[in-house]
Amino acid sequence: MLGVASLTNKALRTWLHGLPGVDQVGIEARAAALATRSIKTTSKSWAIDTAIGMIDLTTLEGADTPGKVRSLCAKAQLPDPSDLGTPQVAAVCVYGDMVGIAKEALGSSGIHVAAVATAFPSGRASLAVKLADTKDAVKAGADEIDMVIDRGAFLSGDYRLVFDQIAAVKEVCARPGDAPDAHLKVILETGELATYDNVRRASWLAMLAGADFIKTSTGKVQPAATMPVTLLMLEAVRDWRELTGEMVGVKPAGGIRTSKDALRYLVMVSEIAGDDWLSPDWFRFGASSLLTDLLLQRQKLRTGAYSGADYVTID
């Protein structure tokens, strides 16, 4: 892309540092202003279903077991047994060793299996280990790979190394023949990048290197997804499409727990990137507890009364 692969680290740095700056006060004010949109009645109902369909239902614990993953997959397919019209989620997101279990449990439901890879969440391993981690998940049938960038390299100014690693992981996401390639989501871990200027540069770097999606966070670092950071990444994919004609997806992950939050993100998607992104192909929520609240709100809209946590299945 743009001949950047053949460029030196210095050239890459010059290019990334030539992107327009981000004014912190301004971007936070814009996100806060969008959060005041009032989404009611029919639009609320539409937005709740749209949000459910965009969830990457996630379990990323050391204590994950086949049983835990199977029950998560069951909830992914049938989020609300009291209303079979409830949409399915977009994907189930697990560690690489659980991909086979999840694939089997999800069967032909159409729900994707996403695997975190590349020494998630820290990314502190050699490229060889990261690639082996990825290959393993791809071989087990992962539809999507959520990789982490090397934040240490990024913060030390070694953009070329970050670029090369993304490009290398992208290569091993490919499958031979007609089998579909695994989609690559690149996690920037914006909480460690710290500044908005860094988030903008990392977003462009990931897109240059071939990311299908750019994702805010692992969920293991605070702060995880925030509205201003996601807004900035939505601007990046919008501008990328204007430059190249290609669409890249955005996935905020971590810390989005309520329907109100989810609706605010959808407002942002619509008003910043545009309605083309309002699809699970281009926007995802990385979340575990968000689904529960969306289901509660959905029941409220359907029945006119709030039920309670005991009326939504925990997994």
Add this chain to the structure above:
Amino acid sequence: MTPRFEYAPAPESRSVVDIASSYGLFIGGEFVDPADGKSFKTINPATEEKLADVSEANAADVDKAVRAARRAYDRTWSRLSGAERGKYLFRIARIMAERAREFAVLETLDNGKPIKESRDVDVPTAAAHFFYHAGWADKLDYAGLGPNPRSLGVVGQVIPWNFPLLMLAWKIAPALATGNTVVLKPAETTPLTALLFADVCRQADLPPGVVNIVTGAGATGQALIEHPDIDKIAFTGSTGVGKSIARTIAGTRKRLSLELGGKAANIVFDDAPVDQAVEGIVNGIFFNQGHVCCAGSRLLVQESVADDVIHRLQRRLQTLRVGDPLDKNTDVGAINSAAQLARITELVKAGEAEGAQRWSPECTLPERGYWFAPTVFTGVSQSHRIAQEEIFGPVLSVLTFRTPDEAVAKANNTPYGLSAGIWTDKGSRILAIADRLRAGVVWANTFNRFDPTSPFGGYKESGYGREGGRQGLAAYLDTEGTH
């Protein structure tokens, strides 16, 4: 098929406010009928429906109000300690905050501005002005304005229709904090929040006559300005009327502060944080339908990035939601009056006739009421009327510049000097350019931000005197012991 995220209507309830069918004049702590029984109607500019009949004060009514204010000044208000005055102001501020929703809905109904602005800007900022000045009331000796600053007496205040309640707060809060009493005339198209404020004064047990509100049009204002027992006039409005006021009171002992028109330059350099600059441009000119004296109505953009900035601006304007001001998702509301709409329409026609390119996003305007689509003119030069005259509407004129010197020269090349904006990532440039701009307020990487602690006022034909901050107190105090 791409889904569309349609926002369902989300109207704020208008039942939170009771509007009387008719209003008297607020004189000496009560509502009284005008001497000759005349009234005029105030309407909702978004629908043209009548909201209420409002009394029209003549010279006799104004005289009555000034007498009430003088009596209150002599007998009560000037004898109270600063701390006591401060208590009343704190009480008013708190009541305004408690009744914020009522004020917001009423302001939107009478003015046409979107509820999100009256709710999030006008009303909270108005309350903040009372809180801020309440704190000054007992500290005037330490404001750095001399050892023993004294109140002036009775102040006549005339305010515009663009921020009816906020301008009232800008005027009344400092006047009361400094120990003066007030006769205020709100604009004839937007009297209702001032009349609700009168109710707040009663609720706060403010001594009768400290605040008097006389409604009416130009003749009422003229009677107030000409009244011999007024010590000071404070006016916010057009430069034409401001000049006429200055002529009227020339040779009298009355003091005068004027906050008049503007034609602010919003300067975008090639290294600006571009997405935030676009937000600042939008906020600068489409906030309150552009009915803002300090609006960033001239966009000066560096020629090397002009195409990109205009492209981003036009894309952004397509997401602006124009319509029912009471809907919580409305970004741009109604034009305040038929007369203002005619003025905007005339200037926009002149812009087209003079050869500038007119552009508006696609938007459907309501059939009833006064509406004007957000409009951007490109290819504008300094010699165009739309670059020189204050339009006071949602119309942006885009000019380009090549160098910082040229930006400064164009920005200053106007009879006005109220405000300006600078957009750049370079701090040193902000300081250097701000130093050379002849404008009372210079915003850096933001626009249209208001705070009671910050003095506001103009250079040149934008007026004189400052409002807000320590400097704003001086406009209501005799600081030289000569009064």
